[in-house]
Structures are given as structure tokens and as C-alpha cells.
Amino acid sequence: MKKLADDCRYCAVVSKTNREDPIGTAGTVDEWLLVEVPQPWKSNLWEAKPQFQALLQVVEKLASRPIRYFKTRLLAIAPDKTYTNPELVRVFHYKRPQKLFAQYTKREYLLPHNQLAPLAEALLFKPQQLTRFVDYQQPTAHIREILICTHANYDRACGRFGYPLYQHLRQQYATENLRVWQTNHFGGHQFAPTLIDFPYGQVWGHLEMDTLDCLIHRRGDVAQLRPFYRGWTGLSKFEQIAEREIWMQMGWEWLNYEKTGRILAQDAGDIKKKLLTTIFKRLPCAKFKLLAERWNEQATWVKLAISYTNKEGDNWGTYTAVVKQTGTVTTKLKSGDDVPLTSVNQYRVEQFGK
Template identity: 25%
Template sequence: MSTCATASRDLAEPLAGTAATARTWLLIEQPGPWGRKALTQSRLDPDLGQALDAAASAHGGRVALIRRPGRHAESATTAQHRVFLARTDPGDSWIRTTTLRGDGLAALRELDFAALDTAPPGARSAPRNTALPGPGWEPYEGDPLALVCTNGRRDRCCALLGRPLAAELVASGGADVWEITHIGGHRFAPTLLVLPYGYAYGRLTATAVKGVVDAVRDGLVLTDGCRGRSAWDRPGQTADLAVRARTGEAAAHALTVSAVRQEPARHGCEEQRWQVTVTHIDGRRWNVALRERAEGPPLPASCGAAPAAPVRMDVVRFEELPAPRTT
């Protein structure tokens, strides 16, 4: 039986620029069964899940549920819930964590996503206490968080391909491994999000994931199988990976998407064009011209969805810009 992941892989659908967009991630441990819309269809209070989703979405964030891998995951219960809050901006990537009792999860309603999103550069590495209510928020200093999408109620590919990958990662060690409800892109399963940098990956093997995690531990980014950094939108993700591919730059914090400009639509043309400026911490800059269009044989975005032509982002021009003048 064909699946969305098989169809996407067979037609070599490009991965670059397909990561979910989120500058801030709130992850809540919630074992037990997950429905298709896990924030409101799980053992988490649905009103709380809906409120957190709305608050995070309004300020460039996403909320997801997590649980430890294993056959026990869907039947497990817990009196305490591990919670992670992560920011993925270059130079300001961090993770804070706390543990809350079930009746204490309501304190998450007080999270100030607006304050987190508008803090000046450098401040996000030490969020104000007013933005992080509740006791016990501490810097997370463990292994990189490796989050594998496994929610079969949302798409069967995530369960069939994600759960074995998560189990292999646990066995190999070197990462803090969790199953996660949704990071987008079922057809690229197995999919992975690595924090604190927020790079997403698709179609990975356990060996490849080990390389990704080892790189993150050293402050680096592997581009093989990479879908993009969640801090940026689709054009920014594609441009970042294009610069890394052409320059060999691997340091996670070396590059910033400093400008994204959509060109006016051309009459009678359905494609979109973008100009993206990527800046290096050493002052170098590049302009990446992109073209976004629906092209190729129809593919389902997820299992059971109607096939449609996949939207791809192509690099049409790449140039290094002159160094800015200094006075």
C-alpha cells in the first residue's frame, strides 16, 4: 500500500524550506493516547491546550505534546510533567525546563509569549522571570533534545517510521529523545526536530540522526536531510541552507536571515519570487534569489489527502554582496 512518505521519497521531493515555522517551542510531557489534534484530544485539559496554542501562535510560537518512546507510551500516566520552553533564533538559542504536577499545568497560561518574542537581542538567553511564571524554571544543560514525530492518529507514516527511529535513538544514546505530536511534513517521515537550534530533518536513518545530534552538541549543523531552521519562514529556510551548501559553513549561529523581500507578482504568472539576504557573523553577506511554484506529479501532503502538485522553492541566483561601507 502506497503512503505519502513513499510517494514523496520516490519522486525525490525537495526537503529544503519545508520545516514548520516557529521561533519559540513549548513542549509539554503528556503520555497516554494522542488524537489527531493532540492539544485538544489527549489527557491534557483541552481548554488549556487550546489557550496555549492560541497564545503561542499569535507570537511566532508552537505548542506540542511529548512523551518518552516505547510501547508503554500510550498507556502511561504521570503525576508530574516535564516542560520545555525553547527559543531558536541564531545567537539566542536556549532551552528552559521545569517539572509541574498535573494540576500545576494551568500556570502555563501565564507564559508571556509576547515578551519572549520582543525581547532585545541577548535578553532571550536570560528570559525575565515575569515571562516564565511558576516555580523551578532552569536552564537546560543536557544532551540535545531529539524530537521524533510519532503521532499515528495524525498520519500513519509518522507512527510506522517515527517510532522505530525513536527507539533506535534511545538505544544508541547521546540525545534526550522524545516522541512529539506534530512538527509538520508527514510525507517526509521519519521527521526530526533538534533543539536548541530548531533545525528540522526528514527521511532520516538512525545513523544519520546520530550524526545530526553529534553535530548539534558541537554547535554545528548538518545539511544532509535538513528541511530548514524553524526560526525562519520558507524562503529564509531555503536561503540559509543554500548559503551553507555553497560555503561549507556549519556553525549553527554563524548565519542570520537579515532580509526577506517578496517581488511583485508577474502578470499571468502563478509563481512567486523572493530576494533573501543572509548575513554571516563576520560581516559577509549573500543575496539568494528564489522562485516558488507548484511543479511535478501530484502528491498527497499526508496519507488520505487529495494529491496536489508539490510547491517547491528553487534557487535561481546566488551572489555574494560587497562588504558594507564603514565610515
């Protein structure tokens, strides 16, 4: 009984035991900025690192553009003795290249610390100034980067379950074309161990060791990965749920298709919510538009379309689907003895086809 009580302190144990489906929880991201930050990492990682305050101030300028801010992620990666130059700081910048896409475009830099904030300014706001940093850019577009959250000081589940997965991946799967990194929290602690796979931007959770061959080598039946897929960050919540169904049908080749999604119709909620959503969408304030988007994520049903094309442009089409709420499941959003349980919605795809 004590072992069970101890395990239930971890949000990931509660979530997995209750079979919470992780799909649709990856977040929607247009731009990623990854920066090497020495450990240890406190729970408030960035604020606790004075040497990174100039960088943080640059990124926080995005707050004046709420929708872009919401779709941009700043992550720390831990230096690695094999990959890292202790005299320099490494920066990855992944960006959505266009509306219809399959992989994020990648830029990697190794540069002196005093150039970090100016580089971030150029990447995020002044791309015309990137020519100043050409000498620091690394020819690593061909290298796949795997990030595992091990940020135990933010949530103990990420240390308990994330770090062993990181060690295993780092020791058994890293090659000259695949690097494995520890990262700080990026949400979804209840799905630990959770992982991001770049340049595709797929997010995974509740991972088990025997799933790794399939995930890393991209071979075998994709259906075995279904329970662990949190979604593709190029799409919104309900689009991610539908995209999993397409992938399950089309297999590995689907990852190479350029794709995008759009919402066709959805449950608008009660009269008050309908009225406020309509008003917020029409107001010029970006914060109100963002609030309307967040409200829409609580819909009980959504009709959507996902369009796709291959690189050659000779195989294209559109899938449509209706995603409906099927009920709720009890989970825990953060580890700890005094953290209450909560209910989250669960969904399934209906009326699916071309």
C-alpha cells in the same frame, strides 16, 4: 504489485519516490512550548485530554494575535521512563532570543500538573511572573533535545517510519547530554520520518539510518544531509531554501553563526493579487497581514538577503540570493487510500553570493 500499492498508501513513500525536495517546509517559529502528555494520542490529541484543557485555553489566547499565533507551536512529547517523573509534568519553552540568532533560548520545568496552565500563562504572556516558578526550573540548558514525530493516529506514515527511527535514536544515540523524545505531529507528514533538533531548531525529513551519525555527531560532509534538510525554523520559507546553500558552503561552523533574513523583492502575482496584497498590508488588521504573508509564500521568484555574524562579532556579512520556482512534483500530503495526489512547487537558488 500489492506491495507497491500498500506502500503508496503512505504519503512519505509517494513524496520520497518522486524526489520531493523537503527544503523550505520547516515552518517559521519564534516560540515553542513542549509539554509531556501521556500516550495514547488520538488524532485530536489536545481536545481528547481533559486534564490539558486549561493549558489549551491559555495557548488559544494567542489567536487574538494572529501573527504571533502563527509563529508559536504547542507540541506534546511522550513521557519516557528514564527521563520522566510520574508525579510531575515536564515543560520545555524555546524562544527566539532576538532577531539575529543561532539557537533558541531554553527553559525547562518539572512541576505539579495544577501549575501547568499558570506556567504557560507566564511564559507566553506574563514573563514578570516567572519568578513564581524558579523552584521548578531545571538546569538543562546544555542538553540537546531530539524530537521525532511518531503520531500514527494523525498520519500513519509517522508511525510506520517515525517510530523505528525514534527507537534507533533512543537506543543508540541518547546520552546524558542528548535526550530523544517522541512528539505529536508538527506538519510535513509526507517527509516522515521527520525530526526537530533543539536548541538549533533545524527540521529534517525522509531520514535514513545511515544519515544519523552525520546529523547527531555533526561531523563529515554536510552535503550528504542536503536531501533531508527541511530548513531552519528561524527563517521563512524562501530564506530557508537559500540558507541551505550557505550551510553547504560553510559547513558545520555555520550553525554557530547568528543570522537573520529579509525579502528584498519578489513576484507579486497577477493584478488582483497585487492589489489585494497591497490593501491587506496597509490595513491595521493582523489577520490580513498574515494572509498577505501566506500568499507571498506562493511566489515564483524571490530575491532575499541573509545576514550573519559569529559570536565574537569579527566575522560578519550578508549573502544575497534569488530563489526561483523550477517546476512542480507530484506528492501526497496525507496517508490513505482515498487521498488524492497533488502538485507542489519546487525551487532552486540562483544568483547566489556575497
